[in-house]
Amino acid sequence: MAALPDATRGRLLYGGDYNPEQWPESVWPEDIRLMREAGVNLATVGVFSWARLEPRPGAREFGWLDRVLDLLHEGGIDVCLATPTASPPPWMGARHPETLPRDEHGRTVWYGSRNHFCASSRVYRDYARRITEDLARRYGSHPALRLWHVNNEYGTHCWCDGSAAHFREWLQERYDTLGALNEAWGTAFWSQRYDSWEEIIPPRRAQYLNNPAQQLDFHRFTSDALLGCFTAERDVLAAHSPDIPVTTNFMPLFSGQDGWAWASEEDVVSVDVYPDPRAGWEDAAGAPHGALVQDLTRSQARGPWLLMEQAAGPVNWRGVNHPKPDGLMRLWSLQAVARGADGICFFQWRQSRQGSEKFHSAMLPHAGEHSRLFRQVRALGSELTRLTDVVGDQVPAGIALLHDWESWWADGQDGRPSAGLDYPATLTAWYQALWEQNLTCDFAHPEATLDGYRLVVIPHLYLLTDAALDNLTAYVRAGGTLICGFFTGVADADDRIREGGVDSRLRLLLGLTTVHEWWPLDEDASVRLDNGARGTVWSEDLETDTATTLAVYAEGELAGRPALTRHTFGTGVALYVSTLLERPALRTLLADAAAAAGVLPVLPGAPAGVEAVRRGPLLFLLNHNREPVTVPLPQPGTDVLTGTRHEEEVTLDRYGVAALRS
Numbered sequence: 001m002a003a004l005p006d007a008t009r010g011r012l013l014y015g016g017d018y019n020p021e022q023w024p025e026s027v028w029p030e031d032i033r034l035m036r037e038a039g040v041n042l043a044t045v046g047v048f049s050w051a052r053l054e055p056r057p058g059a060r061e062f063g064w065l066d067r068v069l070d071l072l073h074e075g076g077i078d079v080c081l082a083t084p085t086a087s088p089p090p091w092m093g094a095r096h097p098e099t100l101p102r103d104e105h106g107r108t109v110w111y112g113s114r115n116h117f118c119a120s121s122r123v124y125r126d127y128a129r130r131i132t133e134d135l136a137r138r139y140g141s142h143p144a145l146r147l148w149h150v151n152n153e154y155g156t157h158c159w160c161d162g163s164a165a166h167f168r169e170w171l172q173e174r175y176d177t178l179g180a181l182n183e184a185w186g187t188a189f190w191s192q193r194y195d196s197w198e199e200i201i202p203p204r205r206a207q208y209l210n211n212p213a214q215q216l217d218f219h220r221f222t223s224d225a226l227l228g229c230f231t232a233e234r235d236v237l238a239a240h241s242p243d244i245p246v247t248t249n250f251m252p253l254f255s256g257q258d259g260w261a262w263a264s265e266e267d268v269v270s271v272d273v274y275p276d277p278r279a280g281w282e283d284a285a286g287a288p289h290g291a292l293v294q295d296l297t298r299s300q301a302r303g304p305w306l307l308m309e310q311a312a313g314p315v316n317w318r319g320v321n322h323p324k325p326d327g328l329m330r331l332w333s334l335q336a337v338a339r340g341a342d343g344i345c346f347f348q349w350r351q352s353r354q355g356s357e358k359f360h361s362a363m364l365p366h367a368g369e370h371s372r373l374f375r376q377v378r379a380l381g382s383e384l385t386r387l388t389d390v391v392g393d394q395v396p397a398g399i400a401l402l403h404d405w406e407s408w409w410a411d412g413q414d415g416r417p418s419a420g421l422d423y424p425a426t427l428t429a430w431y432q433a434l435w436e437q438n439l440t441c442d443f444a445h446p447e448a449t450l451d452g453y454r455l456v457v458i459p460h461l462y463l464l465t466d467a468a469l470d471n472l473t474a475y476v477r478a479g480g481t482l483i484c485g486f487f488t489g490v491a492d493a494d495d496r497i498r499e500g501g502v503d504s505r506l507r508l509l510l511g512l513t514t515v516h517e518w519w520p521l522d523e524d525a526s527v528r529l530d531n532g533a534r535g536t537v538w539s540e541d542l543e544t545d546t547a548t549t550l551a552v553y554a555e556g557e558l559a560g561r562p563a564l565t566r567h568t569f570g571t572g573v574a575l576y577v578s579t580l581l582e583r584p585a586l587r588t589l590l591a592d593a594a595a596a597a598g599v600l601p602v603l604p605g606a607p608a609g610v611e612a613v614r615r616g617p618l619l620f621l622l623n624h625n626r627e628p629v630t631v632p633l634p635q636p637g638t639d640v641l642t643g644t645r646h647e648e649e650v651t652l653d654r655y656g657v658a659a660l661r662s
């Protein structure tokens with residue numbers, strides 16, 4: 001992973017998507033003036049400019065972009081230059097309909113919006129390569145250029161004939177023989193055996209449930225096909241400007257790409273953080289959702305990362321779109337810095353007056369430079385200059401949460417024991433129980449090396465590969481502590497069920513003989529355990545072998561059966577939790593296991609709603625409460641944001657932040 005572009009200059013990046021093509025040129029000088037006033041030092045240009053750059057096939061109109069880049073450079077603002085390939089011009093779809101995606105029903109997904117491309121289309125890829133090549137040639141050594149931004153939020157799916165042919169190639173590569181594919185997909189079931197490669201299609205809309213292994217492979221294929229688009233553009237850019245790092249912006253906790261595989265192909269990992277559609281800034285779940293996405297991105301990056309987009313105020317895609325109250329934009333931006341971001345950017349710089357996002361907020365709103373929002377943008381830009389101490393620094397974490405996109409895909413299909421299984425919700429519940437106690441964690445792939453983590457937590461990984469099982473076994477044997485959540489290790493990499501309820505290696509590790517049956521719980525139902533905890537979503541009929549039972553189910557069909565177990569294995573410990581505990585119990589379980597493993601909260605006893613994170617030399621305290629709160633300090637420190645020295649305590653305003661250096 002290359003360093004972020006400004007790490008060596010010791011400043012945090014600050015800026016946003018800049019779409020000057022939406023405005024007359026007479027507005028541009030004002031943009032530069034106001035960017036300078038706001039402390040903006042990075043503008044992401046050209047994300048949706050393809051039709052402007054290539055108004056007809058093969059034509060090039062670069063003059064306007066030359067002027068934009070020169071103006072930004074004269075203003076001292078660096079450029080994150082995007083390839084425009086997320087939104088092909090209408091002429092491409094009109095002339096080459098095969099570039100347009102088709103949905104599961106075979107219906108065309110038309111142009112007139114964005115993201116209307118089939119990742120497998122040769123025609124699309126050729127046009128994308130050529131415009132990328134010309135951009136790289138023309139701007140690869142422009143003095144304003146700091147970072148390349150490829151495409152935007154890759155995530156399209158396509159079930160067209162071109163994708164089908166590409167899918168078959170991908171499958172041939174993976175399985176080599178048709179026999180191996182038939183075996184992996186379990187095609188003996190429902191008479192699905194394939195007799196020739198040509199018969200294989202993507203999992204299109206069928207009469208009843210699709211083959212789950214085929215669906216899983218289609219997820220893998222789609223992620224790889226899109227990744228192929230990314231790496232093709234990246235390689236062109238790298239060939240022309242080897243010193244300029246390349247990124248593409250991820251969506252937050254998004255299932256459409258294998259984020260581990262993708263991150264390893266990027267020089268800089270960047271993400272867009274918007275509120276979870278299920279949780280906004282109106283409710284308490286907004287802050288932990290942001291923290292989760294930030295910790296995941298830092299883990300993907302293995303270090304500092306870039307917040308490529310967030311909203312300065314309201315978005316326009318929720319049912320009701322509220323502005324951010326005073327202080328919240330600052331709070332969430334500084335949360336990202338605390339959790340490893342070396343740059344804070346927004347969608348977008350100037351609010352559009354036309355198009356689908358004219359009601360989406362921007363750094364410079366319709367209300368202009370004297371608005372409440374722009375004042376806050378200016379203030380944040382100035383504050384970020386006081387946080388240079390953390391640029392390039394790590395966020396120490398003793399806990400790893402294991403997360404895997406492949407398991408998410410396999411888990412999210414139809415025909416499961418319960419439609420209530422919700423992978424991101426389960427991951428979030430466990431993460432939030434750590435977050436609420438200021439126990440900092442990284443995320444890790446289940447096959448990744450876990451050395452250095454004292455506690456490893458698996459909220460729920462339905463699919464575990466043989467390599468992952470060996471990895472977990474070795475980790476615990478060597479003295480690690482593992483907490484394993486329900487319905488984990490059930491399937492192999494082909495979504496084939498491992499017999500005995502969960503895999504035999506995992507049972508050995510957990511000290512279980514078998515899992516007799518899954519007993520999912522109804523929506524809104526819960527079950528009491530004899531230690532006073534309540535479980536939701538799921539329960540299991542377990543039989544222990546060498547494990548000790550810590551708690552049993554206290555009611556219902558499983559009354560008296562083990563719910564929570566503990567097992568010493570090698571020199572380590574493995575706990576199993578066969579239900580989704582409600583948060584108070586989950587917090588206690590995690591706190592106890594962390595303490596026993598020697599991991600302590602960043603700030604023990606911090607008031608509720610106060611997030612404490614260490615990054616480099618600074619202790620960040622973030623008040624997510626809507627009222628002020630006083631936080632006792634373990635040692636005196638100076639708030640680098642205000643210059644004030646605090647001896648025993650610090651009082652944080654509503655949504656207030658302190659960044660303390662001791």
Ligand code: GAL
Pocket residue numbers: 152153272274309311315316347357360
């Ligand atoms: C992002 C996207 C931006 C803008 C933003 C609005 O997903 O990358 O271009 O659409 O959402 O929230």
